[in-house]
Amino acid sequence: MIFTTVHFILFFAAVFPLLFMLPKRGPARLWFLLITSYYFYMCSVPWYITVIIGITLVDYAAGLLIERASTPARKRAWLGLSIATNFGVLVAFKYTGFMAENINAAFDAGFPVPHIVLPLGVSFHTFQAVSYTIEVCRGRVPAERSLLRYAIYVAFFPQMVAGPIERPHNLLPQLHAGRELSFDRFRSGFVLVLWGAFKKLAVADLVSPAVNTVYAAPQQFSGPLLALATFLFAVQIYCDFSGYTDIAIGVARMMGFDLMTNFRQPYLAPSIGEFWRRWHISLSTWFRDYLYIPLGGNRVGTARRYANIMIVFLVSGLWHGANWTFAVWGGLHGAYMVIGSLTAGARARLWGSLGVRADHPALALGGVLRTFALVMLAWVFFRAATVRDGVHIVRHMADLRGFRVTDLFTLNLPRFEMAVAFTLIGAVAGAEFVMVRRPAAVMRAWSWRPARWACYTACALGTVFFGVFEGAEFIYFQF
Amino acid sequence: MGDRALQSGAPRRIARHCFLAAAVFGAVCAALWLVNARFPYVRSGATLVTEMKRGLAEAGRPFARDGSLRVMAFGSSKTLSGFIPDLFDREAARLGVAGVESYNFGLPGEFAFVEEFEAMVDRGAGPDVALLIIPWPAEELPAPSVLRPITHNRPIIDAVFPFRKLPRDAFIMATESGFSPSRFRAAYAESERTVKQVALDRGYYFIARQSHYANDQLPAAFTAPTDTPGQIAPRVIPRGPVFDRISKLCRERGVRCIYVPSYFREGQYAPARGHNPEAASVLAGHDEFAIVGPDYLLYPNRLFSDPIHTNRVGAEDYTRAIAALVAPELKKGRAAP
Numbered sequence: 021m022i023f024t025t026v027h028f029i030l031f032f033a034a035v036f037p038l039l040f041m042l043p044k045r046g047p048a049r050l051w052f053l054l055i056t057s058y059y060f061y062m063c064s065v066p067w068y069i070t071v072i073i074g075i076t077l078v079d080y081a082a083g084l085l086i087e088r089a090s091t092p093a094r095k096r097a098w099l100g101l102s103i104a105t106n107f108g109v110l111v112a113f114k115y116t117g118f119m120a121e122n123i124n125a126a127f128d129a130g131f132p133v134p135h136i137v138l139p140l141g142v143s144f145h146t147f148q149a150v151s152y153t154i155e156v157c158r159g160r161v162p163a164e165r166s167l168l169r170y171a172i173y174v175a176f177f178p179q180m181v182a183g184p185i186e187r188p189h190n191l192l193p194q195l196h197a198g199r200e201l202s203f204d205r206f207r208s209g210f211v212l213v214l215w216g217a218f219k220k221l222a223v224a225d226l227v228s229p230a231v232n233t234v235y236a237a238p239q240q241f242s243g244p245l246l247a248l249a250t251f252l253f254a255v256q257i258y259c260d261f262s263g264y265t266d267i268a269i270g271v272a273r274m275m276g277f278d279l280m281t282n283f284r285q286p287y288l289a290p291s292i293g294e295f296w297r298r299w300h301i302s303l304s305t306w307f308r309d310y311l312y313i314p315l316g317g318n319r320v321g322t323a324r325r326y327a328n329i330m331i332v333f334l335v336s337g338l339w340h341g342a343n344w345t346f347a348v349w350g351g352l353h354g355a356y357m358v359i360g361s362l363t364a365g366a367r368a369r370l371w372g373s374l375g376v377r378a379d380h381p382a383l384a385l386g387g388v389l390r391t392f393a394l395v396m397l398a399w400v401f402f403r404a405a406t407v408r409d410g411v412h413i414v415r416h417m418a419d420l421r422g423f424r425v426t427d428l429f430t431l432n433l434p435r436f437e438m439a440v441a442f443t444l445i446g447a448v449a450g451a452e453f454v455m456v457r458r459p460a461a462v463m464r465a466w467s468w469r470p471a472r473w474a475c476y477t478a479c480a481l482g483t484v485f486f487g488v489f490e491g492a493e494f495i496y497f498q499f
Numbered sequence: 500m501g502d503r504a505l506q507s508g509a510p511r512r513i514a515r516h517c518f519l520a521a522a523v524f525g526a527v528c529a530a531l532w533l534v535n536a537r538f539p540y541v542r543s544g545a546t547l548v549t550e551m552k553r554g555l556a557e558a559g560r561p562f563a564r565d566g567s568l569r570v571m572a573f574g575s576s577k578t579l580s581g582f583i584p585d586l587f588d589r590e591a592a593r594l595g596v597a598g599v600e601s602y603n604f605g606l607p608g609e610f611a612f613v614e615e616f617e618a619m620v621d622r623g624a625g626p627d628v629a630l631l632i633i634p635w636p637a638e639e640l641p642a643p644s645v646l647r648p649i650t651h652n653r654p655i656i657d658a659v660f661p662f663r664k665l666p667r668d669a670f671i672m673a674t675e676s677g678f679s680p681s682r683f684r685a686a687y688a689e690s691e692r693t694v695k696q697v698a699l700d701r702g703y704y705f706i707a708r709q710s711h712y713a714n715d716q717l718p719a720a721f722t723a724p725t726d727t728p729g730q731i732a733p734r735v736i737p738r739g740p741v742f743d744r745i746s747k748l749c750r751e752r753g754v755r756c757i758y759v760p761s762y763f764r765e766g767q768y769a770p771a772r773g774h775n776p777e778a779a780s781v782l783a784g785h786d787e788f789a790i791v792g793p794d795y796l797l798y799p800n801r802l803f804s805d806p807i808h809t810n811r812v813g814a815e816d817y818t819r820a821i822a823a824l825v826a827p828e829l830k831k832g833r834a835a836p
Contacts, residue, residue, distance in 0.1 A: 026656070027649045040510070063646045203512040233725075240724045430723050430806070436667050473523060480524055485666050489656040 021063040023267045024220050024489075031060070032271060039275060044198040050168050053176070060177035061140065068139040071109060072175055078105045079149045080170045083156045083163035095157050102153035106146040113138055118342030141181030143339055145174055147306055152188045154310055161188045169195040178272040182264050184280040184302035191277070199276025209273030211476070216266025218479045221487030223444050224260035226437060227252040228488070231403070233432040238409050243419035245427055250413065253403045254396050255445050258287065261300070285452045287395070290387030292356040295395060303339075307332050326361070330354040340402070345410055348401040356394055440486050447482075528660065535662035540690035542668050545607035547694050548579065548704050552604060556615035560624050561701070567600035568829060571625070572821075573612045574632035576706065577761055579605030580808040581817045582632075584701035590822035596829040602626070603702030613744055620752050628829065629749075629756045630821070675708070705811055710804035715811070717764070717800040728766045734758075734794035736781040749787035757828050758782075758790040759821050762809065765797045792824040 021028050035056050042048040062069050082102035089095040113136055120131040152173065155161045164170040173191055174180070234241050234249035241249070265282040272279045286299035296304045315328040330351070337350020368378065376383060397414065404410035433441065455462055465471045540547065555561055562569045570591075572582045584601040591599040606612060619625035643650055657663060672690075676682035697704045705715075712718060736742070736758070749756050758778070760771070771793035782788040802813030809817055 025649065026652050027647070030649075059646075066646060201509045201513070203509045203516070206509070206513050207516065237725065240727075242724065245724070427724055430725060436671055440667075476520065477524060477527060481527065484656075484660045484663055487656075489652045 021060045024217055040201045047168060050172060054168060054172050057175040057177035061180060064140045065137060071139050075106055075109060075149050076171045076174045079153055080167050082153050086157050087163035099153050099157040103150055106150050110142060110146050113142055115342045144183050144185055145180055148185050149174055155188050164192055178268040179279055184265060184282040185306050186280060190280060194277050206274050209270040212266045212270030214479050216263040216270060218483045219259040219448060220263030222483050223448060224256045224263060225488035226486060227256050227441050230431040230433040231256055235403050238413050242423040242427060243416045244423045246413045247417045250396055250400055254399050285456050287392055288388055288456055289391050290384050291391055292360055292394060295391055307336055326358045329357050344407050345401045345404050348407055349398050352398040531662040535665050540687050541672060544693060544708055546664060547690060548697055549606050551694055551697060552606060556618045561602040562600050564600050567598050569626040570599055570601040570628045571604050572630040572632060574605045576605060576607040576808060578603060578632045579607055579704050580706050581762060581814045583703050583814050583818045586815055586818045587822050590819050591826055591829060594826040596826050613741055617748055620748060629754055630759045631756055632759055632761050706808050715804040717803040719800050721800050722766060723806050726767050728769060730769055731771055732768045734775055734778050736778045738781060746785055746787060756788045757825050759824060760792040761795045762817050763795050763797055764803055765799050770797055771795045789828050791828060796820055
């Protein structure tokens, strides 16, 4: 089921009141949450629910066995079983075809290449399940005794298909404590849902035809159009994914649950390192906690540390999709991090010798623009169908030859929609900027009811007027 | 007051605020609905034409004469701006098919026409011959089920918020009028006349708002980045539920469907093959269908008003070409009892 559909509106309108009508004590609410979560998931490919149930049973048992294991070796063995099961599912569904293709290409092996429909959000819930068994093995959380609660931890419908990738110490305790219906939580959750739907429907889906048109045949477009499409993709993926996350967090909050923050205005980050502390936070912290630190983290030598950074980003790239384009995307971000770290001292000395303070606003602005440009460059490979297409786009983005203003009309975005798209992009960027730079002023304005209601109405009307209601899936659902 | 006491009033407070929000939003929507209803011609030409044709399919009579051979051209905006019924009738008569009465059912921005087609045939207001200029979507959405009770969101949203396009259309009309009230009023009156003219022209509509070049002619040197002059664009006739629906309708109601070529700019694609064996093989064994001509016709830029649609002269050329291609099939229809 997709959040931005009439089906979901009706689903949630039924689930929300029914949930709180059920007795707070006892398992009724939990059973209700599990059934509705499984229904939510089954609305895509119904029989894939067996995959969810399978990994739930394995990891539930693994958690208990890890806790009861008498030696560290046994704990590690049970953990290994859990990790192998989860990543086995991931590899089987997501990477089998990719591996067969590459083996065929390298050795002319002739393996059949299966085309498997990916279970919705398989990368998300397998990572969430693995984080549970790792944390139990580390002794940071107790194994969950209740299979019902653990099943909801894996399948909680607001976040099961595209995150945030929750941690057991955050979500499981909330399933133990009875959730209260609270007006303030309902209101703030509702506002997040409204804002997320606006970003998804009125911005991301509005610019999507232009991006699709250019990236379907990049060789046919001039440099400025390639650059414009890439900029629009940067906007699209942010509004799409952060829009989804806002709705997920908002829906969960209305039901009394707190999910992790996943985005903090990433395009205002002054460096790539900071970008990764603001973009898809639940995934970047997952890789930090469960891959980077076990590899040695910052406690190893410089060369090894840089190698670890590259490994983490390459794996993160391939996590997104079984295609070399994602590996290039991850590799580019790894390279940015390494180069940024290598040149940090020299840059500080340069600005010092020029008498420019480290906190000078121009430097900050330059950092934000530089970071956005680098991120945009990497998005080319994230979106391109092949590495060859990505290289073509990067090579020709700055090439102004052959460009005519009338070419803008070939972007599959009529003039009015283009004007609206840029206005709404400006509105989203302005809102995010003000929230970061003037939080106190925002809170003051927000406390004034007419301003608040004007914002609600504008957001809702903006979505109604400019939203694209074709039931387009969220980009991150494919991962 | 403790937290528990605060929360205990939450359901009532939430319900009150939901009601308030619905009331505020409902009042704004009601105001917009009234404006939308009061000014029915603050619409894009595409919307006006679509509304008019859908209304006709539901309750009108596209064909006026008794005993005529009724021909209806279905398609997208290319059909809308490329097929002139009055000229088609005269050309058919010139080619020996007398008594033809045609109608242009091209819908801008739409590929779906089957429901309208069925509705007209059911009411006895449908055609004897349907000219299909574009393929229908290959896949029909699955039937509603418990897991997917709503398969298509947009019609619901459009029905709940019929004023959704009002800001867009009002803004475009205002910009085209230079934000002058008198010119805005003139544009509004022009829209009203357009609808009447489309009715008089039996569905043909020149898409004036997309014509930005002198004399409604695309410059001779115009090319688009998406042009692939070295490639052909073969017509694909997808088999599937939509095909089956049309086939069934035609067989049961005696309607004949003729596939006719579409059109493109010279240089947009390579010239089409004279015959498309793949498309023909799809139709093999289906006597209710016929396929005539190549997959598409190519015309010089001067016959286009924008990169996609013909101007009036181009539409005349295209209509004559279609008449020449279908005349032998229409004669067969006339000869049939």
